[in-house]
Each structure stands twice: as structure tokens, then as C-alpha cells.
Amino acid sequence: MDSENEGEGYAWEVGIKKDVIDMLTKEENINIASDVDMVRKFERKQYMDKMKANSQTKSMIRYLSIVIDLSSSMKNTDMKPTRLAVTKVHLMKFIANYFDQNPLSLVSVLGTGNGRANLISDYFSSPNDHCDKLKEAEVQEGDPSVQNALELSMAQFKEVPRYAFKEVLIIYSSMITCDPGNVFETIDLLKENGIRVSIISLSAAVFILQKICSETSGEFSVAKDNTHFEELLQRNLLPKVSLSISEEKDTLLVKMGFPKKNIVSQPVICSCHKLLNCVVFECPKCKSYQCDVPSFCKVCGLMLASSAHLTRTAQHNNPVDNFKIADDLSDTKITFHKEGDGDHIMIENQEIPPDFITCKGCEKQCNTKDFKYISICPKCNSYFCLDCDIFIHETLLSCPMCD
Ligand SMILES: [Zn+2]
Ligand SMILES: [Zn+2]
Ligand SMILES: [Zn+2]
Ligand SMILES: [Zn+2]
Numbered sequence: 001m002d003s004e005n006e007g008e009g010y011a012w013e014v015g016i017k018k019d020v021i022d023m024l025t026k027e028e029n030i031n032i033a034s035d036v037d038m039v040r041k042f043e044r045k046q047y048m049d050k051m052k053a054n055s056q057t058k059s060m061i062r063y064l065s066i067v068i069d070l071s072s073s074m075k076n077t078d079m080k081p082t083r084l085a086v087t088k089v090h091l092m093k094f095i096a097n098y099f100d101q102n103p104l105s106l107v108s109v110l111g112t113g114n115g116r117a118n119l120i121s122d123y124f125s126s127p128n129d130h131c132d133k134l135k136e137a138e139v140q141e142g143d144p145s146v147q148n149a150l151e152l153s154m155a156q157f158k159e160v161p162r163y164a165f166k167e168v169l170i171i172y173s174s175m176i177t178c179d180p181g182n183v184f185e186t187i188d189l190l191k192e193n194g195i196r197v198s199i200i201s202l203s204a205a206v207f208i209l210q211k212i213c214s215e216t217s218g219e220f221s222v223a224k225d226n227t228h229f230e231e232l233l234q235r236n237l238l239p240k241v242s243l244s245i246s247e248e249k250d251t252l253l254v255k256m257g258f259p260k261k262n263i264v265s266q267p268v269i270c271s272c273h274k275l276l277n278c279v280v281f282e283c284p285k286c287k288s289y290q291c292d293v294p295s296f297c298k299v300c301g302l303m304l305a306s307s308a309h310l311t312r313t314a315q316h317n318n319p320v321d322n323f324k325i326a327d328d329l330s331d332t333k334i335t336f337h338k339e340g341d342g343d344h345i346m347i348e349n350q351e352i353p354p355d356f357i358t359c360k361g362c363e364k365q366c367n368t369k370d371f372k373y374i375s376i377c378p379k380c381n382s383y384f385c386l387d388c389d390i391f392i393h394e395t396l397l398s399c400p401m402c403d
Helices: 011-024 032-053 084-102 127-136 146-157 183-192 206-213 226-234 244-249 307-313 368-373 386-394
Strands: 063-071 106-113 114-121 167-173 196-201 220-222 262-268 276-282 333-339 342-347 355-356 364-368 375-376 383-385
Touching: 011 127, 011 146, 032 226, 032 368, 032 386, 063 084, 063 146, 084 106, 084 127, 084 226, 084 262, 106 127, 114 368, 146 183, 146 206, 146 244, 183 206, 196 206, 206 220, 220 226, 307 375, 364 368, 368 375
Parallel strands: 063 106, 063 167, 167 196, 196 220
Antiparallel strands: 106 114, 262 276, 333 342, 355 364, 375 383
């Protein structure tokens, strides 16, 4: 427990207490399940907005090393069926989304148990390869080692180009770490190399884990339950401000190839999996075949991507403006859109707001009593529900009504 928070209870209790108080101070007829859901979504929006407000350059090419604690504490059943099973399911979903949001980035997965750290899948694996290997990961005897896991991640980062942004994400379940040396020396090395470490604990706040995160500008969090754990993972999807680039403030040129997609009648062997394929991408430099982009050419090492991947990645540096909460504007000029007999009727400066506002994204009727959960695009003044707001900022990356 953090000494500053003494008397407040454990970190994991604070969030729950806040949610319960939030719920009970609302109206009498409360639907607890949907209220908790809304509170969580609102917190997610607030977190996202905070991140977006930071308009510094974000790194487009990320190298993420995911470390999973594989000690026996992962057999704990507080998350059903076990912590390990839940972690695997969420991580597989996370990896798929990660490649979707960051097409030019790479992931490796490590495991720690028995006082050691071992590689589960390396940077050159495709999302499917990662998931296949992750499924096979099993609980090991003995305690996990944070230091060994960080050292192994750092060894992997040695091969990484200078322009890339290096991150470690640890899913930690145990309350102890079995380290061979001084972990503070490892923290200094992490800082020197501009590596950001974020940790999600599945049990409670542990001092050394918090220390690693705060020293490396990462984020430490404790998962309250299954859903909260998934949300905490999602926070690592979008790129953050790069540590190394923001310090150096220089521009780097990156060599990249845009391969041609070939559909051939006679199957050819791909250089990545050594398998026969009819649809292949030809490397513009060495003319070898790859079965998928974005990837690195296995023969000449050139980064292969399509223009769509570049656009998607560049959008992160051009984010959609934060949507305002309808409540913020209650005393200023608001235009309410009300459904008429067919066409939309626009009523300006209406003093009594209508009971329901239609979301421009999914056409859901949003109750205007819950103003906090209705967002307004500052450019086109369209109303969106909380789900659409999150979808626009996390996945779509552009306002459908502005464009
Ligand atoms: Zn292949
Ligand atoms: Zn090549
Ligand atoms: Zn909506
Ligand atoms: Zn808009």
C-alpha cells in the first residue's frame, strides 16, 4: 500500500468505493449494472481525452514486449475460470487490435516463472503466430522474476532501430519477485535506453512495480475485475508520446518498401513460413515472396507496408478533437435536433431540452437527463452517445459527420 494513501484502504478498494458512491447518490430508481457500465465508459472517455489533449508527436513505429507472469498465482480463480485463462483471452484480442491500430508496429511475448524469463513468441511473428504460441503457455513452478523479464526485453530491444519506440507491458499476478541482482540498476538502464514500462497487476499494488512504472514514465494499474482488466489493456493500444524522439527532436528517414500483390496460378513458397501460397507480396528490393504485409522481408530485412497502413498510422498524430460533454454547454447556445415527421427539425436556443436526442452514429435515443453521457463534436456540433464517442476516438479516428 502506498504510504500516502494509508487509511483509505487498498488501491483496489478505492475504485470500487467510488463507483458505489457514484451510484447511490444518483436517483432512487437505479439500474446498478448499467450505471456501473456507464461510469466505466465515462472514465474511459475521460482517460482518452486526457491522452488526446497531449498534442506532442507520437511514435508511429512501436516495439512492444508483453510479459506474462506464469507463476502458480495465475491459477487463482478470482477471475473465472483462472487468471491465466482470462489473461490469454484478453491478450489475444489485444494483439489483434494492436496490429489493427498500429500496422507498422511489432510485438513479442515473454513469460516469467521459476525465477527466469523465457521467450514465447518473437518480433517477427504474425498476430496468428502470437495467438497460437500464447495458447500453449502454461503455469510454471516457482516465483516470477521482474528483473529477468526486463533484462530479456532489453536484450531484444538491442536489435531494434533507433527511430522505434520501445515499450514493455507486464501482466503481473504474484505479490513477490525473485530477482538475481539489484533491480534498481535495471531501472536505471531502462531510463537510459528510453524504454517505457507499464504494469497491470491482477492482485494488488506492489511498491517495486509502482516504482518501475513511475521511473520509466509508464503506467501502473490494478485490475479490479475481468472487465476492468480488459479496459486497462486497451489503454496500451494507442501510441503515446515517444520518450526518445521528444528528447532528440530530430526527424529520421525510414526505408520502406511497398510490395506488389501477386495472385499466381502456380503456388510459390513464401520466405516467411516456407509454405506454398497463391497470393503473395513481392519485395521490391530482393524480389522474394512474403505472404502478408505489413512485415519485414525475411531475406533483405526491408520493412514492407501499404499506403493504407501508413495513413492509418499517421492518423494517430492527427487525432479527432475531443468531444465536449453536453453538460458543459448547458448554459451556452445549444442546438437540439429533434425528430420530426420524416425530416429533422432544428430548434435553436430551446429552453426546455427534448427528452431524447438521437445519436448521429448509431441512431440510439439518448436520454437528455444523462447529459454527462452525451458528447458533442466541436466542429460539426453533432451529438454522439458514449459508445460512439469511444468508437470514433479509439477505432475510426475521424468524425463521420465532419468528413
Ligand atoms: Zn509466409
Ligand atoms: Zn526483400
Ligand atoms: Zn451512438
Ligand atoms: Zn464532427
